Amino acid sequence: MKDQHGTITADDVAALAGVSRWTVNRAFRKDASISAKSREKVMKAAEELSYVPDLLATSLATDRTNLVALLVDDFANPHKLVMMERLTRILRKGGYDTLLVNTSNEEDTSAALLNASQRRVDAAVLIGISFNDQSLETALGAKRVKKLIVFARMSENDNTISICCDDRAAMATLTQHVFSAGYRNPLFIAGPQTQSAHLQRKETFLSLWRHTAGRRPEFATVERYDPKMAYDLVTERFRDVPKSKLPDVLVCENDALAMGAIDAIRYEHGLRVPEDIAVTGFDDVPQASSPHYKLTSYRQPLTDMANALVDILEGKIRSKKLNAFVGNLVIRASA
Amino acid sequence: MKDQHGTITADDVAALAGVSRWTVNRAFRKDASISAKSREKVMKAAEELSYVPDLLATSLATDRTNLVALLVDDFANPHKLVMMERLTRILRKGGYDTLLVNTSNEEDTSAALLNASQRRVDAAVLIGISFNDQSLETALGAKRVKKLIVFARMSENDNTISICCDDRAAMATLTQHVFSAGYRNPLFIAGPQTQSAHLQRKETFLSLWRHTAGRRPEFATVERYDPKMAYDLVTERFRDVPKSKLPDVLVCENDALAMGAIDAIRYEHGLRVPEDIAVTGFDDVPQASSPHYKLTSYRQPLTDMANALVDILEGKIRSKKLNAFVGNLVIRASA
DNA sequence: GAAGATTTTGCACGCGGGGGCAAGAATGAA
DNA sequence: TTCATTCTTGCCCCCGCGTGCAAAATCTTC
Missing domain, CATH: 3.40.50.2300 (Response regulator)
Structure with missing residues (x-):
């Protein structure tokens, strides 16, 4: 029990259990070949010393x-x-x-x-x-x-x-819902378009909508998935736009954007959601269910x-x- | 360059640089005693092999x-x-x-x-x-x-x-603000009261308010810092309470609770914030600044x-x- | 009960690198 | 130029545990 250094190693347990260090280590691996008797002895000693195998050393030795x-x-x-x-x-x-x-x-x-x-x-x-x-x-x-x-x-x-x-399937469901709810003039709000790892949501929605409604919808892009970005976008883009020219639904790439959009619709333009402009999101974050947002969203598994x-x-x-x-x-x- | 195992070690660098392994390791420590010349040699070789010291091994050896x-x-x-x-x-x-x-x-x-x-x-x-x-x-x-x-x-x-x-100082500032804004009937909404690590906010507010306003305010507790918990609490607690009996301000232990409280005030009781009931939070989370909440809060450093x-x-x-x-x-x- | 089959155990060596010491090199003083 | 310092460098041993193999122990079988 050379506890000098503060740490107890397999050696200490081995000494106490009366076996070799390797037997101690074996006792801690489920697939090792060791007799039930000595495993029990080891475990008892280990518990007494409250020994646990060191993951650092283990990792170093196993390369895992x-x-x-x-x-x-x-x-x-x-x-x-x-x-x-x-x-x-x-x-x-x-x-x-x-x-x-x-x-x-x-x-x-x-x-x-x-x-x-x-x-x-x-x-x-x-x-x-x-x-x-x-x-x-x-x-x-x-x-x-x-x-x-x-x-x-x-x-x-x-x-x-x-x-x-499956972004395609997800957007298909969403598109279907939006279309059958009677919306006809959507605006898609997307996040940053990265090259190496992207979402299919925008492209899928645009093409699906075209097939369904016969018209290619508009879209806008913000540079971060930040509610504030969507807020500013909606604020600017709808400024001085006559109500008849506004989209009737904002399809947002995710909830963060959707929440910012809803706030802008309400507090900057004084419009109602969904009566004047409806909004959909994606991810179903906890806040989406709040009575304030009541956000239609898509929950990933x-x-x-x-x-x-x-x-x-x-x-x-x-x-x-x-x-x-x-x-x-x-x-x-x-x- | 024994790259067989996929990893390059200090040995490989040492061989290429024509020094010993220990000199290589020294080159990577800022406080080591090593000549500028050999450090340069080592670094060049290291870069060529794109060698980086292994933190696993380092940790094991240094106990840090x-x-x-x-x-x-x-x-x-x-x-x-x-x-x-x-x-x-x-x-x-x-x-x-x-x-x-x-x-x-x-x-x-x-x-x-x-x-x-x-x-x-x-x-x-x-x-x-x-x-x-x-x-x-x-x-x-x-x-x-x-x-x-x-x-x-x-x-x-x-x-x-x-x-x-400093919860005491923070709550003093907050209490001062709430009191001078004219509120006189606060309700404090607190999170779970844990024994080993707690916040001073509730106690401080209660005692400060008593000194300031001469009356010990009421408080309520929820079991998690979850907006939904505060929402339910406010919903239940204010149900069928005549407006004159309601508090005029909810002082919440943090923003999560405050946001839930605001939603309940608005959507369950049809009241206005702050006109009917004001609300304060703590932490100044990003959502607190949204036009929906416009939450008065306290930002920790x-x-x-x-x-x-x-x-x-x-x-x-x-x-x-x-x-x-x-x-x-x-x-x-x-x- | 002995020989063979099988399981269990001990051990040398390795994982990649650090501390500290001693030998060697470089520098300074006389 | 010589001797003493200081700086560099090489090396032994250790960090805590895993792998593979050989010795030892246990179990089978006839």
């Missing part, structure tokens, strides 16, 4: 850290909170810990990735938006990031794994997606582009 | 991981997103990475702490709420968590470090607090109870 880096750059979007909660919970259940990496400082993305690689993460999961092909290549290049996973977004990059809900992530980490899924997850439309008063 | 566990259990409060952003950014600047640990599954807190300890985090930072003395003791017991820090909350526990804004956290990790600050951080009142239309 059970650590996943979660890269987030978009802290203005409340949906990120939901994703983080779900991902951390399910990853933990799968035996993985989560390294939270803030990449909102643009030039830091590459450095952050480098840093994660120095910790030998088993995978880097991107749930942000502003990463470009160069970051991806950097990450996968000489560095030690084993897997690069884009979550809730599609990346065409061959070296990247994507887990994404995050749990399924997170479980797929774990399966990918475990090597149980080899496919690189998973985009068949189907969620469900949550219809509320806003549209 | 530069890793901080962030324990969060309260993902319904949007302020957590703000805190996470700020903390991760500033910790990174200070050379620390962040392990995000989800403790919203109550019984998992202890396990999560254990897990973090297995990774030998330099500190565990609690920004959640539902941890009790037992968790704290468990964490500090035989485990390897070196420092336990309660952030944005006060803990009296001797083994714990607290970094908290999160950056200063995060910097203090880094100083504590670096050992530059030894004090264990830091609670003199003063923020500022953000006055908006809600009160």
Whole structure:
């Protein structure tokens, strides 16, 4: 029990249990070949000393850290909170810990990735938006990031794994709902158009609407998924526009934008939602259900997606582009 | 360049640079004694091989991981997103990475702490709420968590470090504002009352108000910092209450509660904010500034607090109870 | 009860790098 | 030029645990 250094190692347990250090370690691995008797002896001694295997040393020896880096750059979007909660919970259940990496400082993305690689993460999961092909290549290049996973977004990059809900199916459902509710003059509000990992929502909506209503709808773009951006956009764009020329529904790429849009419609233009202009969102964040927004939205099957992530980490899924997850439309008063 | 295993180690760089492995490692430490010439040689070779020191091995050898566990259990409060952003950014600047640990599954807190300890985090930072003395003791017991820090909350526990804004000063400012605005019949809405790490806001407000207005105000409590909880509370509590008996201001322990309260006032009782009932919050979350809420709130000096956290990790600050951080009142239309 | 089959255990070595010491090189003083 | 300092560099051993193999222990079978 050489507790001098503060830490108790397998050696200490071995001494107490009267076996060798290796037997102690074996007792802590489920697949090891060890007799029930000695495992019991070891476990008893371990408990007495409150010994736990050191993951640092384990990782070093096995080249497997059970650590996943979660890269987030978009802290203005409340949906990120939901994703983080779900991902951390399910990853933990799968035996993985989560390294939270803030990449909102643009030039830091590459450095952050480098840093994660120095910790030998088993995978880097991107749930942000502003990463470009160069970051991806950097990450996968000489560095030690084993897997690069884009979550809730599609990346065409061959070296990247994507887990994404079926935007086409989702937008089809949404379009259908909007159209049959009688809206005929939509405006699509999209977030930043990134090259390497994008959403299909805008394109899909535009083309679906054209097929359904025979007319290509207008769209507008903001540079961040920030309610304030959508607020300003709607404020500016509708200023001095006669009511008859306004769209009758705003189809927003996600709830963050939709909430900003609703506020602008109400507080800048003095119009009603949905009577004057209806609004739809995407993600179904908690605030969407508040009586203020009552936002019609689309809920992604995050749990399924997170479980797929774990399966990918475990090597149980080899496919690189998973985009068949189907969620469900949550219809509320806003549209 | 034995790239067989995929990783390049200091040995490879040493071979290329024509020095010993130890010289290579020295080149990567700022305080090491090494000649400018050989450092340059090493760096050049390192860049050529795109070598970076392995943090796993470094941590194992130095007993210092530069890793901080962030324990969060309260993902319904949007302020957590703000805190996470700020903390991760500033910790990174200070050379620390962040392990995000989800403790919203109550019984998992202890396990999560254990897990973090297995990774030998330099500190565990609690920004959640539902941890009790037992968790704290468990964490500090035989485990390897070196420092336990309660952030944005006060803990009296001797083994714990607290970094908290001066709730007394904050509430004094807020009380002063509310009183001089002419409100006379406040109701304080508080979150869960935990024993080991609590806020001073309720007690302070109650006592300050009594001194100022001569009357002890009422208060109510919800069991989570969730807008929905406050919504339900306000809905129920004010049901069938004659208007003259209603409070004229709701002083909420934070914005999450305040936002739920505002929605209930408006949508359940058909009353106006602030004309019928005013509302104040705390934290100044991004949504508080939306035209819908225009919430009068108090902004904690999160950056200063995060910097203090880094100083504590670096050992530059030894004090264990830091609670003199003063923020500022953000006055908006809600009160 | 002995020989073979099988399970369990111990051990050398490796994972990638750090602390501290001693030898070697460079610098300064006399 | 010589000797003493100071700076650099190389190296042993250690951090805590896993892998693969060989020795030891246990179990089968006839």
